[in-house]
Amino acid sequence: MPTLQHNASADNLIISKHRLSGSDVSFTPSPNTSGPFKDSFPDTIVIHFTAGSSLSSSVNVMTNPNNKVSAHLAVGRQGEIVQMLPFNKIGWHAGKSSWQGRTSLNQYSLGIELDNAGELTPNGEGFYTSWFGGVYESSDVFKGTHRNQTAPRYWHRYTEAQIMRTFSLCQLLCRQYGITCIVGHEEIAPDRKVDPGPAFPLDKLRSRMLGDAEPSHVDVAESNTQINTFDVPQPAVVRASKLNVRSGPGTHYEKQGLPLLAGDKVEIIDVKKGWAKVERTTTGWVSEQYLATVKAE
DSSP: OOOEEOOTTTTTOEEETTEEESTTEEEOOOOOOOOBOOTTOOOEEEEEEOOSSOHHHHHHHHTOTTTOOOOSEEEOTTSOEEEOSOTTBOOSOSOSOEETTEEOGGGTEEEEEEOOOOEEEEOSSSOEEOTTSOEEOGGGEEEEEOTTOSSEEEEEOOOHHHHHHHHHHHHHHHHHHTOOEEEEHHHHSTTTOOOSOTTSOHHHHHIIIIIOSSOOEEOHHHHHHTTOOOSSOEEEEEOSSEEOOBSSSSTTSOBOSSOEETTOEEEEEEEETTEEEEESSSEEEEEGGGEEEOOOO
16 A cells, blocks of 8 residues: 655645644634633644535634634645634633543644534435535445444545645644644543544554654555444455454453464454454454555455
């Protein structure tokens, strides 16, 4: 699979006086703010989807003073970026929320909204519809199990350009503001929110931005497929020197059988919270970040 660069410098993204500039970046100010962050904040990024019909319609909502909602950035389907609040101002994107002992995450975090319709419903005719009546072809649909749910559902697929630009943004923000936490809205408000959903590679974003000293690339093809729950088994190859197989999706589950080795071919039959259920001679769970999906022969 081709590996695409997501360096912020390659995107010509620059932050000056808490404003973003670069290619395909615009600024539409929102009045919806609680004022400046306190010293040492923001230190968190919250990823959302808009659940709207277009980037412009979502920006209109978040810049309307009557709606009492805002975010710092919105990323369109082609990777275009609209900034609505400077990065030193508190936005209204998290709502009632909590994470690791904190509540009201607005006061600590930057909000990034991705233009995406969210959960979709099959209409029985080969197409899928959104809550606002949008109709989508199967190529725009991702079937996956949400981290807070137990059964697969249908979701609007993010574009490669969107994912790449979001990685670039987060890389720049992490370096500029010393971000130490990246979360999804679904994690800080699990009882009421499902964004950004399983179609977005949130765990991979977190790993690359906060787990690597110099994040420099992301395999978009993997990001779009590895967290899927597949209607048919998805071929994959092991890319770790030795990969333990466990009885369930987590390190607290017991190891079972012999570990897989680099180059071993498996089939992914399910995924959950960053873990893939794979089948070779037997079935078991492995960390999905050490698998690379391949085209079926």
